[in-house]
Amino acid sequence: MGPDFKVEGSGIDAGALEKELSRRVEARRVSGAFSSDVEAMLAERLPDEEQFGGMSPIAELDYAATRARSSWEVTSAYVVETEKSSFLRPVIIFVKRLARFWARIAVGPIQREQTAFNRHAAAALEAVRRQAIASRIEALAGEQDLCDLAGAMLGEGEAAATAAAIAEFFAQSKSVTVVGPSPTPLLKALAGRGLEVVRVSSGSAWDEDGAPVESRTAPLSFLGQVEEESQPALLFGELAFWLRPEALVALARRSYLALAPRGRLAVPVHGFAAAGPAPAWCSAPVVKKALSMAGFIDIAVARPEAGGYVATARKP
Numbered sequence: 457m458g459p460d461f462k463v464e465g466s467g468i469d470a471g472a473l474e475k476e477l478s479r480r481v482e483a484r485r486v487s488g489a490f491s492s493d494v495e496a497m498l499a500e501r502l503p504d505e506e507q508f509g510g511m512s513p514i515a516e517l518d519y520a521a522t523r524a525r526s527s528w529e530v531t532s533a534y535v536v537e538t539e540k541s542s543f544l545r546p547v548i549i550f551v552k553r554l555a556r557f558w559a560r561i562a563v564g565p566i567q568r569e570q571t572a573f574n575r576h577a578a579a580a581l582e583a584v585r586r587q588a589i590a591s592r593i594e595a596l597a598g599e600q601d602l603c604d605l606a607g608a609m610l611g612e613g614e615a616a617a618t619a620a621a622i623a624e625f626f627a628q629s630k631s632v633t634v635v636g637p638s639p640t641p642l643l644k645a646l647a648g649r650g651l652e653v654v655r656v657s658s659g660s661a662w663d664e665d666g667a668p669v670e671s672r673t674a675p676l677s678f679l680g681q682v683e684e685e686s687q688p689a690l691l692f693g694e695l696a697f698w699l700r701p702e703a704l705v706a707l708a709r710r711s712y713l714a715l716a717p718r719g720r721l722a723v724p725v726h727g728f729a730a731a732g733p734a735p736a737w738c739s740a741p742v743v744k745k746a747l748s749m750a751g752f753i754d755i756a757v758a759r760p761e762a763g764g765y766v767a768t769a770r771k772p
Contacts, residue, residue: 521585524578530571596657599637606695607639609728617762619645622691622722625758625768626651629689629720635679635707636696642724656682679707682714690715694725694738701737708750715771721752727763743767 560567607615619642626632631652634643638655647653656679690711697704711721723743728734736742740757744767747755752769759765 517581517585517588521578521581524574524581528571528574528578530567530574599657600640602637602695603640603643606637606726606728607641609726610639610641611727611763614727614760614762614764615639615641615645617760618642618724618726618764618766619649621758621760621766622646622724623649623651625722625766626689626720632689632691633682633687633714635690635692635711638691638693638695638724639726642693679710679714684713685716685719687714687719688716689720689722691722691724693723694734698735698738701735704737704743704746705749708746708752712750712752712771717771719771721747721769721771723747723767723769725764725767740765740767 622632623646629651631654632646633654633656634646635656643653643655692707692711696707708721715721725738725740725743737746744755744757747767747769751771753772755767755769757765757767
């Protein structure tokens with residue numbers, strides 16, 4: 457603080473401190489010290505929401521619904537206090553309590569109406585949160601059903617042969633993050649080869665970039681929650697882009713961002729997809745082109761004897 461700002465006594469005058477901080481911030485703004493980005497953050501950030509807008513949408517919704525459920529009631533039953541420590545303190549507290557009594561009479565009807573509105577808004581927000589969670593669970597259950605069906609279509613020994621090719625490519629990695637639905641026999645075969653398997657949903661309308669989330673604490677639901685340059689190894693199969701060709705390009709690009717420098721990516725396409733009937737974008741040349749468009753290098757295709765193929769690539 458400057459020489460003109462003094463703190464006297466054993467306590468700190470919070471009001472004076474806040475005024476001094478506001479004066480210094482305004483002085484720096486006028487001098488042009490703040491960039492346009494800082495100006496935008498100062499204008500948009502809520503005073504008690506430091507992480508506002510920094511989380512994924514489902515996390516933001518959960519946080520907002522929790523806050524709304526715990527703070528919907530508007531009440532005047534707050535503690536009356538003062539920072540003054542002089543002999544006037546009892547008088548100030550008495551005056552504040554008297555003012556609160558008259559304010560309760562004046563704004564009582566408005567307070568009750570606002571409380572009722574807040575209660576209904578909190579209930580509606582909680583209903584939206586439950587619906588979002590239910591949709592997420594339904595989507596994940598659908599993916600699991602798809603994995604089980606695909607596992608039933610795998611040829612004998614194909615899961616083991618594909619897992620062997622993938623494990624050989626990820627020989628230096630202790631874990632692999634599986635992006636999108638993948639046949640359950642393949643995941644079990646990978647785990648049997650000593651790889652820690654972390655599953656990530658292929659995404660939904662909530663799949664947007666958000667704050668970093670530790671991927672090893674639990675299975676994630678959205679690839680956008682994975683911190684950039686945090687994963688040593690990624691794997692996603694043809695079930696993630698079977699019906700939509702644009703999903704192949706989107707997953708390749710998002711995987712590129714999630715991979716650490718020199719990180720590795722594998723895309724197994726199983727025999728039932730490689731042999732047909734399957735969309736043309738499940739073929740090896742198309743997958744290699746999508747990986748090249750995303751920025752990967754050292755792109756190669758391995759073909760296990762049991763069928764299908766495994767496209768591999770590396771981030772520079």
